[in-house]
Amino acid sequence: MTRSSASSDPRRVIVVTGAASGIGRGTMLHFAALGWRVVGLDLDGEGLAELAAMLPRSDALTVLCDVGRESQVRRAFARIAAWTDGIDCLVNNAGIADPYCGPLDKLALADWQRWIDASLTAAFLCSREALGLLRARDGASIVHVASTRALQSEPESFAYAAAKGGLCSLTHAMAVSLGPELRVNAVLPGWIETGPWQSGDRRREPAQSEQDKAQHPVGRVGEVRDIAETIAWLADAGFVTGQQIVVDGGMTRKMIYAQ
Template sequence: MNKTICITGAGSGIGRGTALHFHGKGWRVFALDKDEEALAELSELFSSERLSTHVCDVGEERVVGEAFDAMTEELGEAPLDVLVNNAAIADPYCGPLEDLSLDDWNAWLDASLTATFLCSRAAIPLLRRADGASIVNMSSTRALQSEANTFAYAASKGGVSALTHAMAISLGPAIRVNAVLPGWIETGPWQKAAEREEPEQREVDKAQHPAGRVGTVEDIAETIAWLVSPGAGFVTGQQIVVDGGMTRKMIYAD
């Protein structure tokens, strides 16, 4: 029987690449995103009965409930094997702290941290049907280090990392829970058509990474695929940093 995965923020970027990766492996994919246009493009790209799309703002409790109710109906008695909590506001920059409004602060937290809670809570009954279910939460290297004026984004991703190990302790052994912490990942080619960009990386950009290059969406999809595989069956509650070694490199001023 084909396995089933639900991916939030699946319309573009890492979410789109991950959906494509698992669909290519024969998985049934449930794709959630609040961008209806991006999901429509995704449907055209796959054109398959193994893809179901749901327009869903994953930071809204009622909307999440409706999406998972629809998913439950589609699955029937079948399980959900994997949930990937990927949705977030991509832009980390919010300006000076003294100018950051509470509404904007909440928007960053709702899109990532609250969404991870809401979707995980809704998915647990479906995941418990599976043998060897997994949740993968998308955190960030900004949960470990910061750039200026990224307060809300860093806080949301730090919260996702902490929520990950808390969930792993409580949901195991039936459900393993891990976090992926991407570094610099080039997502331009994986946006919807109206926002798609080709990478323009300088040699100095590549040189910041001990691996010698900027990361790709495929790097993250492959990491997720390993985390949810039987080969990672003894891995739970962990933060897997995928950044080409960038956070391990000491950088000095010229």
């Protein structure tokens, strides 16, 4: 949905990248249920159409966009500016879900760049384009969705770890530079079950073993709502900025030994 002039609706507005599935989709639906107006960006047109059908048409906007490409991001935010006169929260969630890139000596520069662009470059581009709309609202903030792989690694996840680690550094750099007008924080999800939140034929039911659950001190694998609720808290946490909030059920605090 587009409008000829920006809406002056006083309700809060959130923009989520990577919105078509997984954490992004869950965050969109969570905030819509809280009464926010929601905007979702993604390059998955089918997933966006499916998401749009779940949301009130007058209170939601979905935009097809590769957020790692400057020209597409500019067009997307021009469309958002025509739909709303301000943004209260920008969630930079987009990224390549698969962290594994293979052996370092076989990793092509173009493949490395795909991981970096999908998360880190995308967060820079979207944050830059959103600044005017964010500054139009009191108490607005940015949330980068990073990963616990910014803090610890599995083999052959070089590009993914570098992209997510870059998001964490970008978080404190932006918080210092953009405050006090804007707050900037990062959420670092651990193992989050996104199967039920995928689009189309990629949707699947969780199949976790007791051993999977036991790796987490809280006794379960994470759910998409755990991340959405953390983002919602950060949107209102007026004295929190420049922080990395780990949401992993304690998994990164538990020593796990080989059997």
